[in-house]
Amino acid sequence: MLKYILKRIFLVFFVVIGVTIVTFSTMHLAPGDPAEVIAVARYGDDLTQEQIDWVRVTEGFDSPVYIQYLKWIKHVMHFDLGRSLVTSHDILEEITIRLPATFKLAVLSLVISLCIAVPVGIVSAVKKNTVIDHLCMSAALLGVSTPNFWLGLLLIWLFSLTLNLLPSYGYGNFEHLVLPAITLGTSMAAITTRLTRSSMLDVLNQEYILTAKAKGLDEKTILLRHVLKNAMLPVITFAGLQIGFLLGGTVIVETIFAWPGIGKLLVDSIYARDFAMVQGCVLFIGILFAFTNLLVDITYAFLDPRIRYENT
Amino acid sequence: MKILNNEINILKEAGNNRMAAIGGAIVIMLTLIAILASLLSPHDPFEQKLENRLLNPCFEYPFGTDDLGRCIFSRLIFGTRYSLAIGVTVVGITALVGTSLGIVSGYSRGIIDEIIMRIVDIVLAFPGIILALVIAGILGPSFLNVVIALSLTHWPAYTRLVRGLTLTLREMDFIEGAKALRASNIYIMRRHILPNCINPIIVLATLDIAHAIIFATALSFLGLGIQPPTPEWGSMLKAGIPYFRISPHLTFFPGTAIMVTVLAFNFLGDGLRDMIDPKINENILVSE
Numbered sequence: 001m002l003k004y005i006l007k008r009i010f011l012v013f014f015v016v017i018g019v020t021i022v023t024f025s026t027m028h029l030a031p032g033d034p035a036e037v038i039a040v041a042r043y044g045d046d047l048t049q050e051q052i053d054w055v056r057v058t059e060g061f062d063s064p065v066y067i068q069y070l071k072w073i074k075h076v077m078h079f080d081l082g083r084s085l086v087t088s089h090d091i092l093e094e095i096t097i098r099l100p101a102t103f104k105l106a107v108l109s110l111v112i113s114l115c116i117a118v119p120v121g122i123v124s125a126v127k128k129n130t131v132i133d134h135l136c137m138s139a140a141l142l143g144v145s146t147p148n149f150w151l152g153l154l155l156i157w158l159f160s161l162t163l164n165l166l167p168s169y170g171y172g173n174f175e176h177l178v179l180p181a182i183t184l185g186t187s188m189a190a191i192t193t194r195l196t197r198s199s200m201l202d203v204l205n206q207e208y209i210l211t212a213k214a215k216g217l218d219e220k221t222i223l224l225r226h227v228l229k230n231a232m233l234p235v236i237t238f239a240g241l242q243i244g245f246l247l248g249g250t251v252i253v254e255t256i257f258a259w260p261g262i263g264k265l266l267v268d269s270i271y272a273r274d275f276a277m278v279q280g281c282v283l284f285i286g287i288l289f290a291f292t293n294l295l296v297d298i299t300y301a302f303l304d305p306r307i308r309y310e311n312t
Numbered sequence: 313m314k315i316l317n318n319e320i321n322i323l324k325e326a327g328n329n330r331m332a333a334i335g336g337a338i339v340i341m342l343t344l345i346a347i348l349a350s351l352l353s354p355h356d357p358f359e360q361k362l363e364n365r366l367l368n369p370c371f372e373y374p375f376g377t378d379d380l381g382r383c384i385f386s387r388l389i390f391g392t393r394y395s396l397a398i399g400v401t402v403v404g405i406t407a408l409v410g411t412s413l414g415i416v417s418g419y420s421r422g423i424i425d426e427i428i429m430r431i432v433d434i435v436l437a438f439p440g441i442i443l444a445l446v447i448a449g450i451l452g453p454s455f456l457n458v459v460i461a462l463s464l465t466h467w468p469a470y471t472r473l474v475r476g477l478t479l480t481l482r483e484m485d486f487i488e489g490a491k492a493l494r495a496s497n498i499y500i501m502r503r504h505i506l507p508n509c510i511n512p513i514i515v516l517a518t519l520d521i522a523h524a525i526i527f528a529t530a531l532s533f534l535g536l537g538i539q540p541p542t543p544e545w546g547s548m549l550k551a552g553i554p555y556f557r558i559s560p561h562l563t564f565f566p567g568t569a570i571m572v573t574v575l576a577f578n579f580l581g582d583g584l585r586d587m588i589d590p591k592i593n594e595n596i597l598v599s600e
Contacts, residue, residue, distance in 0.1 A: 014430060015437045018430070018437060019434065019438070022434060022438070029447065029450050029451065030451075141575065141578055141582065142575065144578060145571055145575035145578050146571050146574075147529060147530060147571070147574070150571060153549070153553070153563055153567065154567070156556070161560075243439065244439035244440050247439035247440065247442065248441040249440065251445060252441070266445070267445070267534060270449035271535070275450070278446060278449070282442065282443075282446055285439065285442055286437055289437060
């Protein structure tokens with residue numbers, strides 16, 4: 001298992017380097033001269049050539065790209081992501097301030113999605129091809145097909161505008177968190193339900209289930225002791241996928257509900273053409289995602305004996 | 313015990329085929345609407361009649377009018393063109409590129425495989441829509457840039473799927489046979505491996521159109537995709553938000569249009585998957 005974990009860690013290291021390269025390139029992807037782009041963000045549209053040259057020299061755009069990259073990496077390794085082009089706030093500080101909001105939203109959404117998806121997926125698999133199964137799967141397909149910005153608007157319309165029960169935007173107490181978390185949680189639940197069901201069905205078709213049945217175990221024991229335990233493994237593997245969906249979803253949901261997390265920071269920075277901040281957010285999200293995936297892989301290794309006893 | 317019954321359930325087969333049929337029918341209908349948009353729409357989608365602004369659905373304007381007095385029904389009809397065009401273009405590009413890379417990767421193994429798969433890892437290292445969002449945001453809002461942003465982020469799904477299939481296929485006897493007959497590698501990849509991968513690719517592509525449409529409308533919704541006055545569903549939705557309280561129909565109809573279209577492609581994809589090969593691992597095909 002150690003070999004497996006070391007291999008994972010090596011891969012994450014590699015992915016993180018890739019993430020820094022992609023993130024660094026985003027700045028150079030912008031049409032036109034990056035020095036000019038920064039100068040516009042800093043001094044406005046009325047630019048003199050001197051101002052652009054000044055930015056070029058101070059930001060180091062006159063040196064070759066790989067030197068710029070290495071310089072940037074050196075700063076990043078010292079947790080220095082630079083300053084916002086618009087507000088000149090420290091980027092990492094700004095992200096850390098926003099982090100709790102995103103974290104709250106993500107965790108509650110994950111909890112909501114699991115609370116819906118796992119029971120529904122199990123019932124659906126056990127009652128395969130019954131009316132219940134068809135209903136659950138139709139609902140799940142509808143959920144997969146509903147963009148979360150549309151679901152968010154529908155919930156606002158129902159709970160805020162029509163029923164006047166919950167606030168439609170803002171940050172503060174728990175009430176503000178309910179609608180964003182339900183939006184993100186239910187759209188995630190749709191995917192997880194389908195995964196749980198198909199994973200349950202896979203396990204139900206295994207020979208060891210037939211053995212358990214031949215031993216004369218009752219259905220409940222088989223389901224709880226044999227099926228569920230094995231069926232949850234793929235669901236955990238895809239927790240990585242879920243976290244990706246979650247992080248992507250927060251961007252849209254935070255924007256709709258004016259929830260001051262990292263996703264909204266990213267979108268607002270794109271609007272403001274604050275590329276330094278965009279770069280910081282993307283780097284942060286990319287690295288966060290890489291490490292949560294690593295964590296998922298390691299948890300998986302502990303849970304799955306097939307990996308645990310490999311090469312020991 | 314019923315749940316342990318392994319035999320194929322004929323009812324399910326019929327049910328799934330029906331799903332594919334319904335999905336397919338809606339997709340064909342949407343395609344016709346897109347092609348015949350100018351014949352079907354009762355009004356000019358760009359024509360502003362300020363005296364008719366924010367009308368509720370009525371006989372002349374079936375879905376009402378927007379804040380500039382434009383016919384929402386006509387705009388939705390023209391919007392079909394943009395969503396379908398983006399979905400098909402993105403999937404066309406990504407399926408072609410992703411599949412080619414996947415076959416080369418799985419067939420050649422070694423260093424080429426390693427390089428391609430590491431690039432895949434890096435692209436997939438950015439969760440969901442974020443990379444597309446940033447690319448579209450930096451390039452600036454336009455149809456072409458939406459296609460570029462989505463294409464750059466969507467191809468790894470095909471590469472992973474096809475590489476996995478190729479790895480299994482290349483060990484099979486008929487490939488050995490082809491090699492013994494001195495067929496060139498390119499010939500083997502094109503004539504022996506590709507045809508055996510095509511069914512799962514079709515399923516993935518169908519589901520991916522749904523995915524691309526959601527992403528494209530999300531970009532427009534955030535103001536980073538196709539811009540007004542173009543009658544694109546995502547940007548219509550965005551434009552309706554300020555009037556959400558008094559005239560919810562401004563957002564309701566575009567939202568429903570997106571949902572129905574996406575649902576149709578998902579129906580078709582799911583149905584096709586069960587028809588073509590029920591053994592395709594659903595996990596691979598659940599959107600990334």
